[in-house]
Amino acid sequence: xxxxxxxxxxxxxxxxxxxxxxxxxxxxxxxxxxxxxxxxxxxxxxxxxxxxxxxxxxxxxxxxxxxxxxxxxxxxxxxxxxxxxxxxxxxxxxxxxxxxxxxxxxxxxxxxx
Amino acid sequence: xxxxxxxxxxxxxxxxxxxxxxxxxxxxxxxxxxxxxxxxxxxxxxxxxxxxxxxxxxxxxxxxxxxxxxxxxxxxxxxxxxxxxxxxxxxxxxxxxxxxxxxxxxxxxxxx
Numbered sequence: 001x002x003x004x005x006x007x008x009x010x011x012x013x014x015x016x017x018x019x020x021x022x023x024x025x026x027x028x029x030x031x032x033x034x035x036x037x038x039x040x041x042x043x044x045x046x047x048x049x050x051x052x053x054x055x056x057x058x059x060x061x062x063x064x065x066x067x068x069x070x071x072x073x074x075x076x077x078x079x080x081x082x083x084x085x086x087x088x089x090x091x092x093x094x095x096x097x098x099x100x101x102x103x104x105x106x107x108x109x110x111x112x113x
Numbered sequence: 114x115x116x117x118x119x120x121x122x123x124x125x126x127x128x129x130x131x132x133x134x135x136x137x138x139x140x141x142x143x144x145x146x147x148x149x150x151x152x153x154x155x156x157x158x159x160x161x162x163x164x165x166x167x168x169x170x171x172x173x174x175x176x177x178x179x180x181x182x183x184x185x186x187x188x189x190x191x192x193x194x195x196x197x198x199x200x201x202x203x204x205x206x207x208x209x210x211x212x213x214x215x216x217x218x219x220x221x222x223x224x225x
Contacts, residue, residue: 042215104155
């Protein structure tokens with residue numbers, strides 16, 4: 001089984017809808033991250049969490065919120081989706097230091113019409 | 114804003130040739146990492162080089178780091194069709210050891 005899983009893998013939704021993307025990990029890592037990738041570009045950090053009670057904004061947090069339900073689960077929500085949030089979304093985990101290598105999920109392709 | 118800038122943005126070479134990708138960054142770093150991404154998939158960690166290291170090898174991969182020039186290079190020797198992917202550098206800044214910052218990537222295509 002994959003160490004970092006994301007659901008759904010693909011989602012098409014309409015402008016104004018609330019969307020939740022879920023991430024689960026079995027690596028036992030405390031640190032989890034949500035990234036966004038636009039076509040042909042690198043990854044931009046949306047939110048990151050060091051443990052269940054620690055949530056931090058990344059570079060592009062506006063329009064997004066997160067919930068760390070447990071050490072193994074980190075969810076990303078789009079409260080009211082808009083077309084320019086159409087992108088690939090990746091969850092990642094890392095060991096004790098954020099400077100360690102990160103382990104990525106397979107991604108969720110989100111399309112907002 | 115992205116700290117790392119890869120060069121070139123796209124590279125197409127013949128199978129068997131060597132591929133070299135470069136990364137430049139702006140601020141002092143703790144380490145620099147290279148990741149690979151197959152089309153539409155998650156990133157996979159390739160190699161990490163610390164700020165006090167100058168060169169590192171892993172199989173057909175060779176990474177160099179020049180902190181005075183704030184640059185790194187990734188060399189893939191004897192390329193194979195399966196090496197076709199995007200390659201990203203990511204820096205762990207001293208100022209924020211809690212996260213890494215990705216560059217925009219190099220798209221590598223290997224022609225059979």
